[in-house]
Amino acid sequence: MEKNGPVRSRGLAKIQMPGHHSSEVCHDDSTPPVRAQTIEELHSLQKKKSAPTTPIRGTLGAFASISEEDRYQQQLQSISASLASLTRETGPKLLRGDPAARSGESPRVSTNVGNQSYTPSLSLSLAVSDSSLKFTHVLYNLSPAELYEQAIKYEKGSFITWTGALATLSGAKTGRAPRDKRVVKEKTSEDELWWGKGSPNIEMDEQTFLVNRERAVDYLNSLDKVYVNDQFLNWDPEYRLKVRIVSARAYHSLFMHNMCIRPTPEELENFGTPDFTIYNAGQFPCNRYTHYMTSSTSIDLNLGRREMVILGTQYAGEMKKGLFSVMHYLMPQRRVLSLHSGCNVGKDGDVALFFGLSGTGKTTLSTDHNRYLIGDDEHCWSENGVSNIEGGCYAKCIDLSEEKEPDIWNAIKFGTVLENVVFDEHTREVDYSDKSVTENTRAAYPIEYIPNAKIPCVGPHPKNVILLACDAFGVLPPVSKLSLAQTMYHFISGYTALVAGTEEGVKEPQATFSACFGAAFIMLHPTKYAAMLAEKMQDHGATGWLVNTGWSGGSYGSGNRIKLAYTRKIIDAIHSGTLLEATYTKTEVFGLEIPTDIEGVPSEILNPINTVSWLFISTNYICCCLYIFWHVLDLF
Numbered sequence: 001m002e003k004n005g006p007v008r009s010r011g012l013a014k015i016q017m018p019g020h021h022s023s024e025v026c027h028d029d030s031t032p033p034v035r036a037q038t039i040e041e042l043h044s045l046q047k048k049k050s051a052p053t054t055p056i057r058g059t060l061g062a063f064a065s066i067s068e069e070d071r072y073q074q075q076l077q078s079i080s081a082s083l084a085s086l087t088r089e090t091g092p093k094l095l096r097g098d099p100a101a102r103s104g105e106s107p108r109v110s111t112n113v114g115n116q117s118y119t120p121s122l123s124l125s126l127a128v129s130d131s132s133l134k135f136t137h138v139l140y141n142l143s144p145a146e147l148y149e150q151a152i153k154y155e156k157g158s159f160i161t162w163t164g165a166l167a168t169l170s171g172a173k174t175g176r177a178p179r180d181k182r183v184v185k186e187k188t189s190e191d192e193l194w195w196g197k198g199s200p201n202i203e204m205d206e207q208t209f210l211v212n213r214e215r216a217v218d219y220l221n222s223l224d225k226v227y228v229n230d231q232f233l234n235w236d237p238e239y240r241l242k243v244r245i246v247s248a249r250a251y252h253s254l255f256m257h258n259m260c261i262r263p264t265p266e267e268l269e270n271f272g273t274p275d276f277t278i279y280n281a282g283q284f285p286c287n288r289y290t291h292y293m294t295s296s297t298s299i300d301l302n303l304g305r306r307e308m309v310i311l312g313t314q315y316a317g318e319m320k321k322g323l324f325s326v327m328h329y330l331m332p333q334r335r336v337l338s339l340h341s342g343c344n345v346g347k348d349g350d351v352a353l354f355f356g357l358s359g360t361g362k363t364t365l366s367t368d369h370n371r372y373l374i375g376d377d378e379h380c381w382s383e384n385g386v387s388n389i390e391g392g393c394y395a396k397c398i399d400l401s402e403e404k405e406p407d408i409w410n411a412i413k414f415g416t417v418l419e420n421v422v423f424d425e426h427t428r429e430v431d432y433s434d435k436s437v438t439e440n441t442r443a444a445y446p447i448e449y450i451p452n453a454k455i456p457c458v459g460p461h462p463k464n465v466i467l468l469a470c471d472a473f474g475v476l477p478p479v480s481k482l483s484l485a486q487t488m489y490h491f492i493s494g495y496t497a498l499v500a501g502t503e504e505g506v507k508e509p510q511a512t513f514s515a516c517f518g519a520a521f522i523m524l525h526p527t528k529y530a531a532m533l534a535e536k537m538q539d540h541g542a543t544g545w546l547v548n549t550g551w552s553g554g555s556y557g558s559g560n561r562i563k564l565a566y567t568r569k570i571i572d573a574i575h576s577g578t579l580l581e582a583t584y585t586k587t588e589v590f591g592l593e594i595p596t597d598i599e600g601v602p603s604e605i606l607n608p609i610n611t612v613s614w615l616f617i618s619t620n621y622i623c624c625c626l627y628i629f630w631h632v633l634d635l636f
């Protein structure tokens with residue numbers, strides 16, 4: 001018998017082998033016994049203590065003299081201050097770690113911290129209550145693996161899919177609820193904000209905000225444990241924001257872990273006080289008898305306090321887009337333009353922006369195997385160039401296929417949150433065509449899951465500005481070149497279609513106007529953002545394009561949505577510069593410049609006049625124009 005032959009699992013043959021050394025046979029366990037006397041001891045060997053989060057350095061940094069214990073205390077005190085109720089004298093008593101963990105260590109307890117904004121007379125009578133006596137466990141910046149375990153153990157509807165993603169359910173709400181979003185009218189911001197008709201900012205007073213805040217904080221403090229994420233927004237260090245997210249679900253914590261920028265252990269040590277805090281008490285409704293509340297859901301933004309409260313919706317996109325609204329307020333103050341756009345860069349450093357309302361193709365088209373991805377949804381354009389606000393992507397998954405969107409497909413693996421998808425109960429294979437839970441199925445993954453992501457996610461000034469419109473009327477050509485004035489016109493009017501799913505109550509594509517291609521998130525009047533865009537495009541010589549990713553030559557219901565493969569060819573021609581050099585015809589009706597030929601795209605579809613009758617074009621066009629005109633007038 002060969003000495004180096006394969007190891008066989010049949011024990012019998014081994015015993016019968018002649019000439020074998022006696023010491024090698026007949027032993028059930030030939031490896032040395034484990035160094036444990038009890039099962040508990042064995043289990044305690046399994047987990048190695050994490051390295052201290054700050055590397056010990058020779059330099060005398062701010063934290064060099066602080067012990068690990070003191071640092072824990074500081075972190076817990078900071079979180080306790082965040083969770084302080086406004087009517088009690090102190091923040092809650094906090095413990096670090098999972099209440100269910102049976103670790104030999106004694107838990108780390110916070111000392112209560114005073115709350116600066118309490119009212120002394122109130123606090124005297126309210127200070128002693130059962131809730132002020134209890135402890136809350138804090139699960140601070142857990143790793144994806146730890147959050148998986150939490151979700152699977154405690155959150156119904158959490159499963160591991162066949163590729164290792166965490167499938168979750170967001171509950172009754174599977175899309176954003178823009179009608180339930182409120183902005184506090186308060187003195188530090190009210191003069192700058194856009195109020196009234198057309199504005200997404202539905203007002204709320206400070207008192208009502210505090211009522212909702214108290215409701216959320218009391219709910220969170222009533223739990224055994226809360227999740228706390230301390231993370232960053234914006235890859236440009238000059239305009240970076242520190243955010244804290246307090247939530248009740250591992251799903252929300254993992255979602256934000258993926259979507260915000262993840263601090264290094266060292267950055268976390270020096271985190272200090274957050275610039276903005278989200279209280280996500282989404283499982284708990286708001287009180288409908290509260291002033292301004294029109295449903296059991298309320299998403300409340302207070303720019304003065306730099307806080308956001310979420311009640312009555314567990315849809316995780318509210319957190320991401322709530323922070324985006326904050327950026328739409330803070331960045332323009334610093335002459336930085338915030339953009340609802342995807343962004344990628346070619347090998348030669350040519351940056352393209354992809355503006356578009358939800359579902360128009362920002363994520364799909366910015367994720368391009370031939371280019372580096374800077375980000376899929378939220379960016380800033382400053383004097384330094386472009387930077388991604390986020391650390392992850394949030395892709396629509398309905399009808400996702402490996403063939404059409406390979407990079408997104410492959411990003412759905414361990415660590416990725418997969419919302420509201422349907423899967424085989426046994427194999428856990430996901431059926432991306434299934435809309436049983438919602439049309440708005442989504443995957444949230446860290447940006448480095450895309451192989452050609454550009455880290456850090458920053459780039460030079462854009463060369464091409466692509467406005468994506470998903471036209472449900474079917475009158476816009478697949479692509480047209482825009483003058484600066486036309487770019488501004490389309491940017492301000494934001495003519496597109498709302499596709500089903502992302503916002504509540506939208507069941508089929510419907511024509512809409514969304515100023516700046518993201519009216520739900522802007523905080524100032526659209527012309528403020530448009531003026532900044534015009535100035536930047538002019539300064540840096542960027543070309544504007546209008547790309548229709550919706551219906552062309554026939555409206556929704558009669559025609560078909562433009563094939564993704566054709567849209568990709570059009571985008572390729574924009575990137576390569578060949579489309580800039582192409583021959584154009586000017587449409588009489590639109591005044592839009594339409595190219596006559598694009599490689600890989602049938603020429604007859606380039607001009608809608610070829611695919612539908614004149615009558616269709618002119619009637620729909622007139623509708624469309626009146627609609628746009630009316631809307632633009634309405635803004636002023």
Ligand SMILES: Nc1ncnc2c1ncn2[C@@H]1O[C@H](COP(=O)(O)OP(=O)(O)OP(=O)(O)O)[C@@H](O)[C@H]1O
Pocket residue numbers: 356357358359360361362363364365376377394395396397398502549550561562563564565567
């Ligand atoms: N011609 C096309 N161009 C782009 N996308 C298309 C086209 N045809 C179909 N689609 C589909 O439309 C969807 C576009 O969604 P995508 O996630 O890219 O939207 P988004 O603009 O990033 O929206 P959000 O801001 O909500 O994240 C994808 O599911 C994509 O497969």
Ligand SMILES: O=C([O-])CC(=O)C(=O)O
Pocket residue numbers: 175176317318321357358359377394502
């Ligand atoms: O916010 C969401 O749910 C998804 C998104 O990116 C958008 O709607 O623009």
Ligand SMILES: [Ca+2]
Pocket residue numbers: 362363364376377394395396
């Ligand atoms: Ca997207």
Ligand SMILES: [Mn+2]
Pocket residue numbers: 340357358377
């Ligand atoms: Mn978006």
